[in-house]
Amino acid sequence: MAKKLTVNFVCQTLDIGGAEIFNLDLMTELQQQGIALNCYTTEPRFVKLLQKNQLQAEQIPVILDLVGDWKGLLKAGFYLPKALWYYWQLVRKNRATDLFLLSSFTEKIIVSPLAAWYQIPVVWLEFGPLYPVLNKFLGFPKLLYWLVKDLPAAVIIPSQHTKKDVLKTGRIWAKKISFIPCGRKISKTQLAKYQRLKIQPNTVVCVSRLEKGKGQDLLLQAFKIVVTQIPQAKLVMTGDSPWLPYLKKLATKLGLNSSVQFVGRVPDALKLMAQSAVCVFPTVWELEGFGLVVIEAMALGKPVIAYANGPVPEIINHKQNGLLVKKGNIPALAKQLLCVLTNKRLAENLARQGQTDFTNQYQITPVAKKYIQLFLNVVSNDQTVD
Numbered sequence: 001m002a003k004k005l006t007v008n009f010v011c012q013t014l015d016i017g018g019a020e021i022f023n024l025d026l027m028t029e030l031q032q033q034g035i036a037l038n039c040y041t042t043e044p045r046f047v048k049l050l051q052k053n054q055l056q057a058e059q060i061p062v063i064l065d066l067v068g069d070w071k072g073l074l075k076a077g078f079y080l081p082k083a084l085w086y087y088w089q090l091v092r093k094n095r096a097t098d099l100f101l102l103s104s105f106t107e108k109i110i111v112s113p114l115a116a117w118y119q120i121p122v123v124w125l126e127f128g129p130l131y132p133v134l135n136k137f138l139g140f141p142k143l144l145y146w147l148v149k150d151l152p153a154a155v156i157i158p159s160q161h162t163k164k165d166v167l168k169t170g171r172i173w174a175k176k177i178s179f180i181p182c183g184r185k186i187s188k189t190q191l192a193k194y195q196r197l198k199i200q201p202n203t204v205v206c207v208s209r210l211e212k213g214k215g216q217d218l219l220l221q222a223f224k225i226v227v228t229q230i231p232q233a234k235l236v237m238t239g240d241s242p243w244l245p246y247l248k249k250l251a252t253k254l255g256l257n258s259s260v261q262f263v264g265r266v267p268d269a270l271k272l273m274a275q276s277a278v279c280v281f282p283t284v285w286e287l288e289g290f291g292l293v294v295i296e297a298m299a300l301g302k303p304v305i306a307y308a309n310g311p312v313p314e315i316i317n318h319k320q321n322g323l324l325v326k327k328g329n330i331p332a333l334a335k336q337l338l339c340v341l342t343n344k345r346l347a348e349n350l351a352r353q354g355q356t357d358f359t360n361q362y363q364i365t366p367v368a369k370k371y372i373q374l375f376l377n378v379v380s381n382d383q384t385v386d
Contacts, residue, residue: 005375006036006097010090010111012063012104013043017209018182018292019127020046023103025185028053029368035375038097040090062086064106067133067141087111091118098379099123099153105133109144112151121153121378126172128289129165129310145170153378156371158182158290159311178374182290183367184358186270186299194274194300202233202341205276207269207293208283210239215282215307216247218330222282224254225334230341233259236272240264274300278340278347281306284328291315294322295362298354303347305336321354 009027013020020043027050031037039050039057050057062083065072076083087107091100091114100115102108103125115122134142149170155177157163163179166172204223208214216237223235237247237260244262251260266272273279279297281304288310295315297304304322306312307329316322323336340347 004034004036005099005372005379006038007099007101007375008090008094008097009037009039009101010060010103010107011039011041011046012060012106013041013046014063014065015209016043016046016049018290019103020049022182022184022290022292024049024053025183025364026368026371027055029185029364030371031055033365033368033372035372038094060086064110066109066144067105067136070137073137073140084110088114091115091120095120099375101125102152103127105141105145108152109148112148116151122151123375123378124152124155126155126157126162126166126170126289128162128287130169131165132286134169142169152176154178154374156180156374159314161311161314162289180367180370180374181362182292182295183362183364184292184296184299185364186296190270191299194270197271197274199277200234200275201277202230203276204233204235204278204280204337204341205238205273206235206280206282207238207273207296208281210237210241210243210247211285212243213283213285213287215284216243217250218284218307218328218333219280219282220247220250220254220256220260221330222333222337223260224256225331226337226341227256227259229338233341235260236276237262238264238266238269238272270296270300273297273302276302278303278305278337280304280333280337281312282333283307283312284309286310288312295358298322298358298362301351301355303340303350304354305333305340307333317357320350321357322350 027037039055040060042060042063044059047057047059062079064076064083066076087110095118100122102111102122108124112122134145149172155172157179158181206219226233279302281294284307291312294304306316307327308324309327316324318324325332325336
């Protein structure tokens with residue numbers, strides 16, 4: 001790289017999910033490839049993870065929930081002066097930077113015009129569809145978005161599913177949009193370690209945030225059908241949230257207390273997945289932008305079953321590297337689980353192809369190189385994108 005780029009990554013987030021794990025891997029890899037990075041985020045645990053990976057990270061002291069509920073919007077109005085002051089100071093002290101990389105709605109609305117004032121280019125990350133967010137509060141977020149939509153030099157999207165909505169709802173110019181899928185940093189050493197772990201027969205693992213729309217309730221209902229055919233089957237779910245008590249009550253109601261284990265937050269979700277017989281991604285969430293857990297399972301050589309929701313069919317090729325089920329269909333999900341759990345050859349074939357596809361498409365190093373090339377194009381005022 002002829003010039004060492006300086007990039008400021010700004011991300012408001014309230015939790016650590018797939019997007020944050022990808023961003024962690026991406027920032028780490030960008031730094032290893034010579035990018036000078038400064039990271040700013042609202043989530044203290046995310047700050048610690050970034051710092052643990054030797055990244056410069058600072059916690060943003062104020063949260064503006066412009067796209068949550070009415071209570072959050074009113075609270076955001078109260079804290080708006082403090083936020084404007086903080087972000088103005090942030091941009092001002094980094095006015096010598098090459099560009100800002102922005103991944104959340106609030107930062108796009110506030111930081112983009114501030115950066116434009118100092119003639120600093122910005123690049124946006126749009127992980128998921130915009131319409132559920134922009135249509136809230138009688139379209140107020142849409143108005144804010146449209147006011148700044150022409151400011152980014154480029155907009156990165158991880159799926160064609162997201163691209164369609166960014167074009168339609170966000171009204172971003174097509175020439176500004178660049179498709180770069182997400183990736184994961186899982187080394188050969190890590191894979192070797194996980195592959196030495198003993199697989200728990202008939203164990204199904206679901207790694208995801210516990211949130212309505214992520215499909216854990218649908219999976220529990222499907223698993224009720226599974227245990228009638230395979231009584232020894234076990235379902236392990238990760239995550240902790242206010243929705244957990246509801247899921248536990250549902251498991252009790254379905255008579256699954258001895259078959260389902262809620263393990264909360266785990267320090268190493270990959271280890272849990274590596275010990276499973278099959279991984280399930282049952283999300284029906286309308287904001288789904290990629291599906292990082294899917295490629296993690298593929299990397300580990302695990303058969304994956306998922307609802308054909310949003311961008312997931314772009315990752316899973318049905319009956320080739322995984323199995324797809326019609327969105328929300330509970331009996332069909334149970335049927336596919338039973339197929340994989342009772343057909344060893346099918347499970348092995350799906351896992352083998354999934355691992356090959358991960359190696360060819362979703363490793364973080366080539367993904368980061370695409371980001372760097374885009375950054376170089378932006379800094380040199382070359383707006384050509386793939």
